[in-house]
Amino acid sequence: MAAFRSLERALQQTTRTSFYPGVEAAGSNCCRCPLGAKRYLLTDNIMKLKEFQHKKLAIAYNLPDTKETYFRNLEEKLTQNKLILKDELRTLLHLCQTRDDVELAKNVMYRYHTENRNVTLGEYKFGPVFMRLCYELDLEESAVELIKDQHLHGFFSDSTSFNILMDMLFIKGKYKNALEVLIEMKNQDVKFTKDTYVLAFAICYKLNSPESFKICTTLREEALIKGDVLSRRASCFAVALALNQNQVAKAASIFSQIMNPENITCTNLNLVKVREKVKDDAPNLLAKFDEIYGKLHINGQVTTYTLDTLLCRTPRDKKSHTLLLNKRTISRRTFQPLSQSLLAE
DSSP, X not given: OHHHHHHHHHHHHOOOOOOOTTOOOTTOOOTTSTTSSSOOSSOHHHHOHHHHHHXXXXXXXXXXXXXXXXHHHHHHHHHTTOOOOHHHHHHHHHHOOSHHHXXXXXXXXXXXXXXXXXXXXXXXXXXXHHHHHHHHHTOHHHHHHHHTOGGGTTTTOSHHHHHHHHHHHHHTTOHHHHHHHHHHHHHTTOOOXXXXXXXXXXXXXXXXXXXXXXXXXXXXXXXXXXXXXXXXXXXXXXXXXXXXXXOHHHHHHHHHHHOOTTOHHHHHHHHHHHHHHHHHHOGGGHHHHHHHHHHHHHTTOSOSSOHHHHHSOOOOOHHXXXXXXXXXXXXXXXXXXXXXXXXXX
8 A cells, every 4th residue: 555655646746747759649650650550669760661671772773683683693602502792691681572582581691600600790780681671571480580590699699680570579469479589689698778678678568477577577677787778668668567467566666766747658657557556445535536637637737548559659769859959040151040041031
């Protein structure tokens, strides 16, 4: 009951908030918006799907021969046991358009990695490119198979490859497979990033079991011991999972460390679950809670979006906001504010 009261006090302290930037109307077709048909947990700067598409077009356009000729030459190289060059594999991955194309790419990847497994420092990372290709062609099963293959250990040595694959599986609701990839990432000693922890806690939140709660708690404790950075977003998933597992004291502990009155997710993380606790454990407080909630709702301080929607949103790139803030506001010719200069000119 004491843990519940701490959450209740946090609710009362949350007197103002704003909608999360970028939350748009339901039904939007934009792949970046949180409520669109296609959502992912990583930013565009990490996914780089558009950049990958542009690169594919450029490579296909500048290819001296046809795609069929290029593929046939690589198949002959494999048959004759000739050396596979880095640029050849990079071009091949960008030319793949079908599942059959990817089968050839996999064979070339095996050969290339066998020849170059000891050359890693400063080398081009093929892993993220292959994962973006699998993302494009819905080949998450092949991606999981290869990232766990002992013969390719070291080929996917970067966190981005694992993160993109986990995100791909998360989108498709394949949370158990995503957890397998997370465990594989840990077993291969690939360093966890801030995005990895977001994905890890999100996967555990979706699995919503005592086992996933234990995994989430262990990873969080290990991260704090190592000094790894845990974003507020990752912690929100941890709080939501703890509440779903009826671990209110643990939820309150994490929540107290991340609470931000300006953050819509934090506010609704509190409101959504507190009412359930009030209804079950303190029905005499239900009317008071509804009164408080009603006032907050009327004043536009809470959103009607579900907690799951707020958590499982596509984040915006901070870089794009920085660029907007750094846009030129003074005319180079008149040294007047740009809006006034435009009128004068």
